[in-house]
Amino acid sequence: MWRELAPLGRDAGSGGYRRHAWTAADAECRAWFREQVEARGLGYEVDRNGNQWAWLGDPLGPDAVVTGSHLDSVPDGGAFDGPLGVVSSFAALDELRARGARFTRPLAIANFGDEEGARFGLACVGSRLAAGQLTVDQAHRLRDAAGVTLPQAMAAAGYDPDAIGPDPERLARIGAFVELHVEQGRALDLTGDPVGIASAIWPHGRWRYDFRGEANHAGTTRLADRRDPMLTYAETVLAARREAELTGALATFGKVAVEPNGVNAIPSLVRGWLDSRAADQATLDAVVSGIERAAREHAERAGIDLDVVRESFTPVVDFQHALRDELRAILTGRARGGAADTGRAVPVLGTGAGHDAGILSASVPTAMLFVRNPTGISHSPAEHAAEDDCAAGVTALADVLEGLACR
Structure with missing residues (x-):
């Protein structure tokens, strides 16, 4: 077989x-x-x-x-x-x-x-x-x-x-x-x-993070003039690791989609999917809340719009x-x-x-x-x-x- x-x-x-x-x-x-x-x-x-x-x-x-x-x-x-x-x-x-x-x-x-x-x-x-x-x-x-x-x-x-x-x-x-x-x-x-x-x-679930910035030319746009959602996404990935280590939970951004997805283009949208799991509900709530809080703080400082959607959850x-x-x-x-x-x-x-x-x-x-x-x-x-x-x-x-x- x-x-x-x-x-x-x-x-x-x-x-x-x-x-x-x-x-x-x-x-x-x-x-x-x-x-x-x-x-x-x-x-x-x-x-x-x-x-x-x-x-x-x-x-x-x-x-x-x-x-x-x-x-x-x-x-x-x-x-x-x-x-x-x-x-x-x-x-x-x-x-x-x-x-x-x-x-x-x-x-x-x-x-x-x-x-x-x-x-x-x-x-x-x-x-x-x-x-x-x-x-x-x-x-x-x-x-x-x-x-x-x-x-x-x-x-x-x-x-x-x-x-x-x-x-x-x-x-x-x-x-x-x-x-x-x-x-x-x-x-x-x-x-x-x-x-x-x-x-x-x-208990575990999946959350979709949509980071929206402004598409622009990678070769002509000054760093100070950019609204690059990739940076905020990257900060959020690092925050997920920190929160998981602090709480003893698991948190993983394992899937990402980028628009327009060009080598010489600053993205307009970075969409990342978070998978998080923990031994109990209180711990899972703490790690997920901590990740979203960090993401919103980074997004606000960078002028990035952020939407977070829970796509699935299993208690x-x-x-x-x-x-x-x-x-x-x-x-x-x-x-x-x-x-x-x-x-x-x-x-x-x-x-x-x-x-x-x-x-x-x-x-x-x-x-x-x-x-x-x-x-x-x-x-x-x-x-x-x-x-x-x-x-x-x-x-x-x-x-x-x-x-x-x-x-």
């Missing part, structure tokens, strides 16, 4: 992946998912929001156990972020069938669409729509860098954009959702554990303790049935990365498993997980699914 999926959407120059929503690369990944479904004789469907589902058992039955992740990527992303969870889900099902497991609850594998938000700037579009956390009007207003709207992109890919919206009946039939993901940090590498369990997802997600504890019991050998304690410690760790599991947690009991990432690098072609650790993740996921769906 991994070898078949690996070439899809990979850029020959960077070695990274460009599997953006509703593109040709995305279509190839979706076709791969359907092939895996059909090869296993599972039921297949695409919901109203473009999320793909593979079903073992009755899709209309109650208390289903669902696993899966996403197949899209950030620009020049790594191979593991998302796809590891989908591949591991199919592999875990294969393992359970080899064990002769008898399922007492419906089991599903999901591929949620546009998790990374690389094309339209909003993460977890598929799961947000399903959970009612993104309205139809808001979704229809999403545009990519070329001005293509989400409805136009969906229609071009053969999907019905008028059908999107909340899916409460589907979510009500889900008893548990477990997402396996490569760790996007080094906590497991530092403890020496191949697999861990998520405790919580930090802290504290995964349901009962399900989290059940996963830990299963993985340490203390699951129902009285199995002896294996003595294996399973670390529980928080994360600053957002996931579909975090979005769904408001509607469905959710949990996450992490697979060790030896370098901690993610959202980069250097993202990696060793084959042995990936296999350990499959085994752990199979154990969890067996414990939940084969009672």
Whole structure:
């Protein structure tokens, strides 16, 4: 499975992946998912929001156990972020069938669409729509860098954009959702554990900063006569780093757009996107407020107009303790049935990365498993997980699914 999926959407120059929503690369990944479904004789469907589902058992039955992740990527992303969870889900099902497991609850594998938000700037579009956390009007207003709207992109890919919206009946039939993901940090590498369990997802959001100055000639305009928004943007980037260091949070300006974007032109507009995350809401509020305050002070001194728009926000997600504890019991050998304690410690760790599991947690009991990432690098072609650790993740996921769906 991994070898078949690996070439899809990979850029020959960077070695990274460009599997953006509703593109040709995305279509190839979706076709791969359907092939895996059909090869296993599972039921297949695409919901109203473009999320793909593979079903073992009755899709209309109650208390289903669902696993899966996403197949899209950030620009020049790594191979593991998302796809590891989908591949591991199919592999875990294969393992359970080899064990002769008898399922007492419906089991599903999901591929949620546009998790990374690389094309339209909003993460977890598929799961947000399903959970009612993104309205139809808001979704229809999403545009990519070329001005293509989400409805136009969906229609071009053969999907019905008028059908999107909340899916409460589907979510009500889900008893548990477990997402396996490569760790996007080094906590497991530092403890020496191949697999861990998520405790919580930090609150996080994205803010767009529009710095407006005056376009002019770079070769003839005196420095004293310039209203250059690039300088104010640069000061704000530095302020973000200072505020993050002071508060123990994270703050990153990772995307920028410039107009008119000429080598010999002073910009009229610099648009930068801030991503900020923290362990708690108060800390996040403090760092974001500090960055905006510094930006406005620099803008006022330089005669630059500034608009700040919050484009997305996800509050802290504290995964349901009962399900989290059940996963830990299963993985340490203390699951129902009285199995002896294996003595294996399973670390529980928080994360600053957002996931579909975090979005769904408001509607469905959710949990996450992490697979060790030896370098901690993610959202980069250097993202990696060793084959042995990936296999350990499959085994752990199979154990969890067996414990939940084969009672």
